[in-house]
Amino acid sequence: MLLLPLVVICFVILERMAWDLNALSAGDDVAKNLGINVERLRLSGLMISTFAASCCLAFTGVIGFIGLMGPHICRMIIGSDHRYLIPCAGLMGAAILLISDTAARTIMSPVEIPVGIIMYAVGGVFFLYLIMRGRGRGLY
Secondary structure, eight states, rough: OOOOHHHHHHHHHHHHHHHHHHHTTTEEEEHEEEEHOHHHHHHHHHHHHHHHHHHHHHHHHOTTTTHHHHHHHHHHOSSSSSSHHHHHHHHHHHHHHHHEEEEEEEETTOOOOOOHHHHHHHHHHHHHHHHHHHHTTTTT
């Protein structure tokens, strides 16, 4: 119950910043021409998202690759509109953790594998896939 108000407040603030984040993703010049204070937006967005992530991390512990896989998967599915990407990434992270925890508990039934091992294996394969896909497009 301690974590819920902190995350909800950060989520609401980030959702209110979604339009500005969409403009910023078009470039600094475009965002400045639309009247957005780019430096303040970057600093406040970074501070708010870092605060929300650090609160969650303090309660759950280190679970690697969720914060990296969730947004990448959502961006592939729904695109880069931050109005939808922010909530989708949170839900995707929860789904990834739930599936990984279920797999960690059922792979070797009487013995429970740490969920971090499952996450590192899946995350490593996922990012190798992203790198290989990017090389085909000439991005790397």
